[in-house]
Amino acid sequence: MDRLTEYLFPKQVSTFAADIDNLFYFIFYSSIVLFAIVVLGMMYLAVKYRFKKGDEVRLTSSKDHSNILEALFFIVPLILVSITFVWGIKSYLQMIIVPDDAIEIKVTGQSWFWTFDYPDGGTTLNELVVPSNTPIKIVLSSKDVLHSFFIPVMRTKMDCLPNRYNVMWFDAQEEGVYDILCTEYCGTGHSQMGAKVIVMKPAQYEAYVAELGSDDENIPLDELGAKLYTKKACNTCHTLDGSALVGPSYLQTSQMWGQERVFDDGSSTLIDDNYIRSSILEPQTQIVAGYQGVMPTYQGLLNDRELDALIAFLKSLQEDSQI
Numbered sequence: 032m033d034r035l036t037e038y039l040f041p042k043q044v045s046t047f048a049a050d051i052d053n054l055f056y057f058i059f060y061s062s063i064v065l066f067a068i069v070v071l072g073m074m075y076l077a078v079k080y081r082f083k084k085g086d087e088v089r090l091t092s093s094k095d096h097s098n099i100l101e102a103l104f105f106i107v108p109l110i111l112v113s114i115t116f117v118w119g120i121k122s123y124l125q126m127i128i129v130p131d132d133a134i135e136i137k138v139t140g141q142s143w144f145w146t147f148d149y150p151d152g153g154t155t156l157n158e159l160v161v162p163s164n165t166p167i168k169i170v171l172s173s174k175d176v177l178h179s180f181f182i183p184v185m186r187t188k189m190d191c192l193p194n195r196y197n198v199m200w201f202d203a204q205e206e207g208v209y210d211i212l213c214t215e216y217c218g219t220g221h222s223q224m225g226a227k228v229i230v231m232k233p234a235q236y237e238a239y240v241a242e243l244g245s246d247d248e249n250i251p252l253d254e255l256g257a258k259l260y261t262k263k264a265c266n267t268c269h270t271l272d273g274s275a276l277v278g279p280s281y282l283q284t285s286q287m288w289g290q291e292r293v294f295d296d297g298s299s300t301l302i303d304d305n306y307i308r309s310s311i312l313e314p315q316t317q318i319v320a321g322y323q324g325v326m327p328t329y330q331g332l333l334n335d336r337e338l339d340a341l342i343a344f345l346k347s348l349q350e351d352s353q354i
């Protein structure tokens with residue numbers, strides 16, 4: 032059975048994986064047995080009672096009814112279906128009832144990548160890190176269209192919807208790196224929307240998550256800026272492709288570096304680091320002509336390094352466009 036499981040299915044890693052596979056095998060094998068009985072019986076009877084030379088022509092069978100056979104046709108499927116039902120309900124309840132002591136990780140689907148938010152504040156992209164032998168509660172949502180979060184080795188899958196949370200859970204029994212797939216067609220990038228789940232020993236996981244927060248310290252400024260650009264929702268109002276949204280495109284601002292920015296009160300200033308910094312911290316003091324003063328202040332939400340990073344990212348756009 033184990034060899035067959037390996038051949039047909041990915042590894043069984045979650046606590047309920049074996050149960051779900053066994054239910055599948057039960058339905059699969061009972062279907063094969065029923066199929067064999069019906070089809071072989073039919074072939075046997077067709078041959079046995081075929082028309083032979085010299086037979087007298089009878090239009091109906093001499094047998095018209097058998098209570099035993101009818102009871103059999105009724106009771107056997109009823110038993111099989113009842114077993115499937117009770118087994119199915121039990122497995123289903125096991126999958127939807129999240130243990131109280133589960134670690135909660137927030138998963139956000141977005142065209143076309145996954146973001147994972149850990150209880151202590153860290154974030155990873157396309158890499159879900161979890162401790163082994165610990166229940167993990169996954170709270171799912173989407174930033175845009177429908178996605179579906181599937182971890183084959185855990186035998187669990189759930190849709191991700193915008194404006195709504197869905198929940199699933201699993202408890203991984205074995206350390207390793209396994210696939211995560213999006214199983215809801217979500218646009219051109221759908222097939223690339225894969226991620227990995229990395230199951231670690233609990234102690235390793237603790238260390239990993241503790242590192243996460245300080246991870247931002249180690250990456251180059253412009254990369255951190257690119258991350259913050261989406262993480263702090265700048266992208267909801269500023270595009271990177273030159274088109275104006277609620278605010279001017281980040282690309283346009285970068286291309287106007289060193290040039291004059293005119294404000295709605297007729298005053299103007301040259302675009303430089305200080306101007307960008309004050310645009311982010313005190314957006315209401317200088318409103319770019321042609322735009323509404325709707326940008327929220329990021330005072331207190333960004334530290335100095337993060338401000339530097341957003342500025343470095345802005346400048347890197349200008350360099351890219353000059354190539």
Ligand SMILES: [Cu+2]
Pocket residue numbers: 140143177178179213214215216217221224
């Ligand atoms: Cu998707």
